[in-house]
Amino acid sequence: MPTGTYNLIDQPCIPVRWKPDTPPVDTAAGLPDRVGFRELLLRSQDIETLAVADAPAHAALLRVLYAITARVADLTEQGPAGDWDERRLDVLDEGRLQAAKVDAYFAQFEDRFFLFAPGGRPWMQDPRLAEQCDASKTAGVNKLVVTRPSGNNHSWFRHDRDTAAEPPTSSEAFLNLLVWHYYGPSGRCSAREVSGVKSASATAGPLRTALSYHPEGASLFETLLAGLVPPETGVRGEEDLCPWEQENLPDPDRPPRASKGPRSRHTCRSQHALLLVPDEDGAHVRDAYITWAYRGERMPREDDYLIWQTSQQGNRYPRPADTGRALWRDLDALLLQNPPAGNAHPQQPRVFHSAAEVSEDLRVRALGFDQEGQAKDTQFIDASTPAVLGFAEANDARTVPAVARLRQLGELYGRRLDRAVKRAWATYVDDAKADGAAWAAQAGARYWPRAEAEFWARFRLLDRTGAIPDGGFDRVATRRAFVRLAEQAYDAVTAPVTRTLRGAKAVSQARAELYGGTPKNRSAVPAPRDMTKEPTA
Incomplete structure (x- = not known):
């Protein structure tokens, strides 16, 4: 597979669990264990839940899916009548996301969803790192995959050696890319030279050490609609953009971009910049650059899926x-x-102010990573409740x-x-x-x-x-x-x-x-x- 053909829109990169008795499109092949972004959204009503094994990757992927769902469902702003809640219920009544809108979205941003894009902009990566970082001092794939030991760290799930690292599959690398963007550690990283100044220190990711809470419905379709946060009054859909939707890459020498609404708030807050290096056929990743995204700057920690306390x-x-x-x-x-x-x-969490409007039978799923601000990682957390949101104070x-x-x-x-x-x-x-x-x-x-x-x-x-x-x-x-x-x-x-x-x-x-x-x-x-x-x- 050429490196420029692995597109997350259609490549099977997201693990899913189908609802019981869901008929396969191809009876000979059965239901796939993994799907691309397009099939996931088009068949979200048939999918019970994401089957992502690593809790931090699951939490990160949900935020990306919320942002895309809001766009294809036309729920990026309140509207002149402030009827966002009613419009979300209209989408719920339809029972599925409209195929035409899903296809139109991915047609518009198709070139931004390549996991590897020589000469272009690979998804959620910074191609400038190939020039700004030392190619002889990359992070390596053991550093990229958070469940592997790297350097002098202790083994966690498996034993690996940096001298003979096993290349992860492209789908595995995609999920670990997300973990780094949301849960990456603070401290020393690969050196990056910008404007003649070289530095090698990163701040912690926006979700590091935190536990996030998500409403969960009977299908992924319900889960995604319940997880949408109503945009604040004044938010404009054409300004509240995800990283892959923005025209230019961020300037690492300037302060981080301010969020313009829920979509940018939950997808544009990474403190790390990454670039994956594929093997010859693009089926695996053989190396990775991992460094800081903004020099000496940290975005304010804002998120609508956390319990905030003082x-x-x-x-x-x-x-x-x-x-x-x-x-x-x-x-x-x-x-x-x-x-x-x-x-x-x-x-x-702000998401629970309105989640129960989708269904009173929603469960709560908690996803997180018990870890310290720097290198120490302890254990993933993935827990869920019975249907509880019918007891929400508003109800x-x-x-x-x-x-x-x-x-x-x-x-x-x-x-x-x-x-x-x-x-x-x-x-x-x-x-x-x-x-x-x-x-x-x-x-x-x-x-x-x-x-x-x-x-x-x-x-x-x-x-x-x-x-x-x-x-x-x-x-x-x-x-x-x-x-x-x-x-x-x-x-x-x-x-x-x-x-x-x-x-x-x-x-x-x-x-x-x-x-x-x-x-x-x-x-x-x-x-x-x-x-x-x-x-x-």
Whole structure:
């Protein structure tokens, strides 16, 4: 395959999962596992969901698809009558995106969707890097593929050597290109020379360390429409452009371009510039340039799919991805416009202000990357809820507060359990500075999965009609259930030391923490992780 023929519009580059009983166009070939952008949009009503294995690539690709969907559905601006919501419902009623508009869009920008474009503009890449970077000091494909080790980094999913790197397929490289644009690390990168000045330092990508939340429907068509954010009044579609739609490449010596609306806000915020180097037939990538996009400048972090909260220093930042925090613990922050969550003052992602207008049976999918601002990556996060957006505050103001109280009780006894086992350990070893981390980890591993199951069981019992105050929430029974789970976890973890008098006394005294303890005792026990602490970038 010549390098100038791999066009993302029609090449099978996006993994999908089809809805059950979807008939194939070609009965002999069956349904493909991967499709190009055109077929994905034309058959979005037949596709259940994206099947992207890496959560950060999934989150990045959704933002690209939202931007294209808004364009082909004529939902890029409010319109003279401010009827954006009604026009979105009209598209929903049609049951599919119009083929003529999809084809017209890709005909207009066909030359901008080539993954490799010698002499042209490859998709989401900067061809100037071939001249501005040292060809003998490229990043390499192991650096490009985020699940591979590179340099002196530890192996994560697989073992690879820089001296004998296995070239990724073009479709794999395409998804990792997206991950770098949204989740790329800060710190040293390949040197890039612009206007006679060479530098090699990049700032972190716009979604690095963050967890994003997306409404998810029964089909990809519903998911894409629900994920659209209404453009602000005054946004003009011809100005709110994606990178591949803009006439010129950005100037790395100038401040980053300001966003003109939701489409540019979610696709034009990369802090990294990349250029893929294909092999001879264009089926694989043999090398990659990865460097900074803007010298010494960082775009303001703006995104409509994040929970924004305020640190103790008064700084606004997105809720970080944390592998130890289950999705149900964020549910009231997704449903309530002003959730009661302590000093963090979380703000509901803007997409959820209007997502439920598409369907009340929407689920929430959380996608992210537990990582630090620079090189350290820990784990992908991909979690989803049952259908919950019918409980959104705009739809059901009487029931949603019960969801908040349900979450608060589950977290309350999780914190008390953490405090109790730490106090028991410190008393048992007679060392006030002992943190009891091992016991706390064991207790959390026992409590939180069971608390999650309890949360969803009681969530499903809430009344959605609005006829019953607080949705029928039973605070006493709920409290009793979470107390029982905390007691069971506490007893299981501390049991080994209760065979001695000292151990039994320490466990007995610390048990009071499960029921509130005393202020004097609380001050001597290390507190659990503070979610209001702003992560380092």
